[in-house]
Amino acid sequence: MSTSPLSMNRSGAIEVTRAAEETAAVPWYIWFGALAVTSASIGGAWDVAWHRSIGRDTFWTPAHLAIQACGMMAAIICGYLILVDTFGRSEKLKAASVNVLGFRAPLGAFIAAWGGIAMITSAPFDNWWHAAYGLDVKIISPPHTLLILGIRCVAVGILFLILAAMNRASTDQTLSGERTFKTLQRLFLYVGGLIVSGQMFFLIEKTWDVELHSVAAYVWMGVALPVAFAVLSQASRYKWAATSTAAVYMVFAIGEILIMPLVPAQPKLGPVFNPVTHLIPAKFPILIIVPALALDILWQRTRAWKPWKIALASGFLFVAVLTIVEWPFANFLLSKASENRFFGTMYFDYNSRPDGYDRLRQFFHPDHGITLYWGLLRAAIYASISTWIGLSFGRWMRSVQR
Amino acid sequence: MKVFRPLLLMLLFVLVAPTATYAHVGSKDVFETVSAGPYKLYVTVRMPTVIPGVAAIEVRSSGAPVSRIHITPLPITGEASKHPPTSDPMTRSTSDPAFFTGSLWMMASGSWQVRFEISGDAGEQTASVPVPAVALSTLKMQRGLGITLGILGLFLVISMAGIIGAAVREARLEPGATPPPSRKRRAVLATVGGLVLMGIIVWLGGVWWNAEAAGYATDVYRPLKVTPTLSGNVLTLDVQALHTDIERRSRSNNDFLPDHGHLMHLYAIRQPGMDAVFHLHPSLAGPGKFRISLPEMPAGDYTLYGDVVHASGFPETLVSSITVPANMPAAPAGPDDAAANPPSLSAGQLGDRYKLPDGYVMVWDRPSPLTANTAYSFRFHLLDANGKPATDMQPYMGMAGHAAFVKTDGTVFAHTHPEGSAAMAALMLANDSHEGMNHSGMNMDMPMGMEMSEHSEPISNTVEFPYGFPSAGRYRIFVQMKHGVMIETGAFDASVE
Numbered sequence: 001m002s003t004s005p006l007s008m009n010r011s012g013a014i015e016v017t018r019a020a021e022e023t024a025a026v027p028w029y030i031w032f033g034a035l036a037v038t039s040a041s042i043g044g045a046w047d048v049a050w051h052r053s054i055g056r057d058t059f060w061t062p063a064h065l066a067i068q069a070c071g072m073m074a075a076i077i078c079g080y081l082i083l084v085d086t087f088g089r090s091e092k093l094k095a096a097s098v099n100v101l102g103f104r105a106p107l108g109a110f111i112a113a114w115g116g117i118a119m120i121t122s123a124p125f126d127n128w129w130h131a132a133y134g135l136d137v138k139i140i141s142p143p144h145t146l147l148i149l150g151i152r153c154v155a156v157g158i159l160f161l162i163l164a165a166m167n168r169a170s171t172d173q174t175l176s177g178e179r180t181f182k183t184l185q186r187l188f189l190y191v192g193g194l195i196v197s198g199q200m201f202f203l204i205e206k207t208w209d210v211e212l213h214s215v216a217a218y219v220w221m222g223v224a225l226p227v228a229f230a231v232l233s234q235a236s237r238y239k240w241a242a243t244s245t246a247a248v249y250m251v252f253a254i255g256e257i258l259i260m261p262l263v264p265a266q267p268k269l270g271p272v273f274n275p276v277t278h279l280i281p282a283k284f285p286i287l288i289i290v291p292a293l294a295l296d297i298l299w300q301r302t303r304a305w306k307p308w309k310i311a312l313a314s315g316f317l318f319v320a321v322l323t324i325v326e327w328p329f330a331n332f333l334l335s336k337a338s339e340n341r342f343f344g345t346m347y348f349d350y351n352s353r354p355d356g357y358d359r360l361r362q363f364f365h366p367d368h369g370i371t372l373y374w375g376l377l378r379a380a381i382y383a384s385i386s387t388w389i390g391l392s393f394g395r396w397m398r399s400v401q402r
Numbered sequence: 403m404k405v406f407r408p409l410l411l412m413l414l415f416v417l418v419a420p421t422a423t424y425a426h427v428g429s430k431d432v433f434e435t436v437s438a439g440p441y442k443l444y445v446t447v448r449m450p451t452v453i454p455g456v457a458a459i460e461v462r463s464s465g466a467p468v469s470r471i472h473i474t475p476l477p478i479t480g481e482a483s484k485h486p487p488t489s490d491p492m493t494r495s496t497s498d499p500a501f502f503t504g505s506l507w508m509m510a511s512g513s514w515q516v517r518f519e520i521s522g523d524a525g526e527q528t529a530s531v532p533v534p535a536v537a538l539s540t541l542k543m544q545r546g547l548g549i550t551l552g553i554l555g556l557f558l559v560i561s562m563a564g565i566i567g568a569a570v571r572e573a574r575l576e577p578g579a580t581p582p583p584s585r586k587r588r589a590v591l592a593t594v595g596g597l598v599l600m601g602i603i604v605w606l607g608g609v610w611w612n613a614e615a616a617g618y619a620t621d622v623y624r625p626l627k628v629t630p631t632l633s634g635n636v637l638t639l640d641v642q643a644l645h646t647d648i649e650r651r652s653r654s655n656n657d658f659l660p661d662h663g664h665l666m667h668l669y670a671i672r673q674p675g676m677d678a679v680f681h682l683h684p685s686l687a688g689p690g691k692f693r694i695s696l697p698e699m700p701a702g703d704y705t706l707y708g709d710v711v712h713a714s715g716f717p718e719t720l721v722s723s724i725t726v727p728a729n730m731p732a733a734p735a736g737p738d739d740a741a742a743n744p745p746s747l748s749a750g751q752l753g754d755r756y757k758l759p760d761g762y763v764m765v766w767d768r769p770s771p772l773t774a775n776t777a778y779s780f781r782f783h784l785l786d787a788n789g790k791p792a793t794d795m796q797p798y799m800g801m802a803g804h805a806a807f808v809k810t811d812g813t814v815f816a817h818t819h820p821e822g823s824a825a826m827a828a829l830m831l832a833n834d835s836h837e838g839m840n841h842s843g844m845n846m847d848m849p850m851g852m853e854m855s856e857h858s859e860p861i862s863n864t865v866e867f868p869y870g871f872p873s874a875g876r877y878r879i880f881v882q883m884k885h886g887v888m889i890e891t892g893a894f895d896a897s898v899e
Contacts (some may be wrong), residue, residue, distance in 0.1 A: 069672055132540055198465070270485075270509060271480075272486070351509070
């Protein structure tokens with residue numbers, strides 16, 4: 001399973017020293033960090049469902065609190081690490097830290113702290129934005145982008161904390177070291193999966209099921225996904241990294257469809273075009289697990305290739321497989337056959353108009369012919385660039401020690 | 403620090419860049435008296451300037467005691483008017499049990515109503531007040547907030563560059579190892595590169611922000627365009643429909659509802675003295691085309707305020723201007739048309755008693771002081787030539803009186819009625835489904851669009867108009883009441899603080 005150097009040392013049953021156990025064991029803040037990212041992911045999905053079922057509400061909804069809890073937990077982790085590494089006496093901890101503006105902490109702690117400050121900055125900015133422009137509630141606005149960037153940086157920071165511990169553990173040749181490595185690797189893939197979910201969350205408005213016969217959806221996914229898959233695959237050293245992180249997204253999104261409708265909810269705002277009685281879940285996830293599997297297989301077989309070649313092949317493979325799988329699947333999603341508790345295509349927002357594309361189950365501005373082919377070609381090129389960036393950055397991440 | 407100054411400036415510029423603001427004619431807030439069964443409410447709905455935005459609602463109860471009021475927003479017409487969202491309770495003042503406050507999110511532009519569910523010992527009643535929801539302006543960022551966000555933004559830019567530098571310098575070193583000089587050099591380059599990258603991101607963010615702001619500016623409400631042409635004494639008003647990509651944001655020029663018997667109520671006010679005012683009623687000559695033969699009018703420049711109501715109940719005041727030449731031929735005035743020639747604004751403030759041409763006197767119970775954004779009930783009396791209350795009062799277009807509040811700088815025009823500032827046709831649409839609902843001075847059983855000349859109750863010589871001035875400044879108020887066959891127009895001046 002693992003391609004780490006540890007697998008070769010499995011038989012070397014060496015004496016396990018107490019010190020080795022201490023250095024290699026998964027520290028509390030990594031578990032706490034994974035919990036923080038989980039909280040933000042659940043909060044984000046819950047908040048969107050809240051807006052689609054109940055409408056705008058007070059700041060103190062449980063969904064908002066779950067997002068804020070992520071920031072709080074990140075603040076505790078980063079505050080602790082920065083305090084201990086900068087002012088503490090432990091030379092060992094200081095040794096595994098970097099220096100930013102005079103403070104010392106692991107790189108991941110600084111990235112997560114940066115994300116936390118970005119989250120805090122986005123709150124008054126977003127408040128002003130709504131006061132100034134009102135606008136329909138939309139995810140992709142400058143202040144929301146800053147918030148999502150903040151949450152993403154908290155997640156990436158946590159990923160770096162796991163990664164540095166993982167990379168250090170990879171040189172620990174004890175049995176306990178190997179166990180720790182595997183636990184850290186699983187945590188890494190889990191948090192990585194939440195990052196993939198986050199990418200898809202950001203693209204909700206672009207990948208709505210009625211828009212899946214438009215080139216734009218594939219262009220956006222071509223830009224946003226390969227970079228994440230390539231980074232996670234390279235950094236985690238796991239040969240099924242793309243598939244397993246995509247699986248985290250699929251399970252998370254399907255779980256949402258199964259759970260949300262069990263919670264009663266009523267709109268508090270008009271216009272109500274669709275009287276809603278329970279929380280409305282997100283749309284059925286995009287089948288990104290299939291192109292992710294294709295990428296994993298490709299990357300296993302092309303290790304000797306030059307990076308640009310891998311990137312080019314990956315970009316085209318990703319967009320081709322994604323289109324082949326999702327295009328016909330979108331037909332299914334717009335058919336009566338998918339209107340059930342599993343695929344959940346009969347759930348609509350309270351303000352979903354009866355004459356809207358969503359309610360009529362019709363594709364919104366579908367692309368054909370030359371627009372389609374050029375568009376997909378563009379998506380493939382973007383996906384290649386996205387992969388190349390991901391591969392380069394992922395390889396760099398592999399040697400992060402601090 | 404000098405290095406970062408351009409960045410700081412750019413950030414601040416991006417964060418506090420002013421956006422275009424549009425003036426609007428009329429008042430955004432709605433002042434309305436509501437009679438629902440035994441309950442009597444004075445309702446003030448303070449509309450937001452952006453949509454979605456929060457409307458603040460105040461209610462003063464003066465009839466049977468009210469124990470609870472619930473409020474809910476819903477469109478006046480269409481599918482969504484059938485599905486009211488769950489209602490919110492209003493908060494009752496602890497010091498004044500007849501005063502209630504609440505707020506509602508107005509989530510979309512259009513013709514809305516606030517529905518009141520009123521409970522008390524006298525049972526439950528429902529009443530609606532129509533409110534037009536439109537985005538009126540964009541907001542500038544307050545200086546303090548701009549600076550705070552600028553500093554936080556700058557810190558984010560600098561610290562990210564620091565993180566990138568640290569990542570290159572130390573992140574890949576074995577714990578405890580010190581970075582070699584080559585890595586340190588690369589780290590400096592990476593820090594500078596990070597600053598440049600963040601600068602580019604901030605700049606792109608600014609471009610995006612400006613694009614969003616420009617997109618929003620196109621959603622800011624502007625009344626339908628109207629082109630007036632005067633040929634002889636025939637005035638034609640060509641109203642252009644508004645076509646947008648989104649159908650529900652479009653507005654037709656051919657869906658107007660009669661509002662107390664007329665499709666358009668046109669006020670013509672001579673500028674700059676406001677010394678001639680006409681309340682006229684052009685008729686429809688074709689889709690979007692209103693026409694009227696003007697009565698005798700003194701020559702000069704006139705501002706025209708044309709009040710219309712769309713089929714959705716959405717009211718608009720269409721503004722234009724004409725120049726009336728000297729010796730224009732004159733047509734006889736219509737039965738509901740009214741006119742007055744008060745002294746010019748430059749002649750000083752008009753007082754509380756306005757002497758009418760036939761010897762009658764209109765008197766204003768002027769409240770003191772007059773402050774902006776305060777809800778008042780402005781009371782006027784009509785006295786005969788002997789100073790006694792006029793006895794031969796008649797309804798004027800179905801009600802005890804009409805009033806227009808006009809700011810002398812032309813930024814405010816509001817045509818109101820004894821029920822309040824909402825358009826009558828919208829009020830009727832909004833309350834169509836409520837039984838037992840009755841607005842004072844208005845017969846709700848009357849089919850819409852019928853001439854409301856037959857009034858069952860005797861008309862008093864006193865009329866009250868609920869209204870609040872939207873801003874400080876000088877206003878002229880024109881009040882119309884009818885006795886016998888004579889339609890009187892009184893004029894009063896108000897200095898609002």
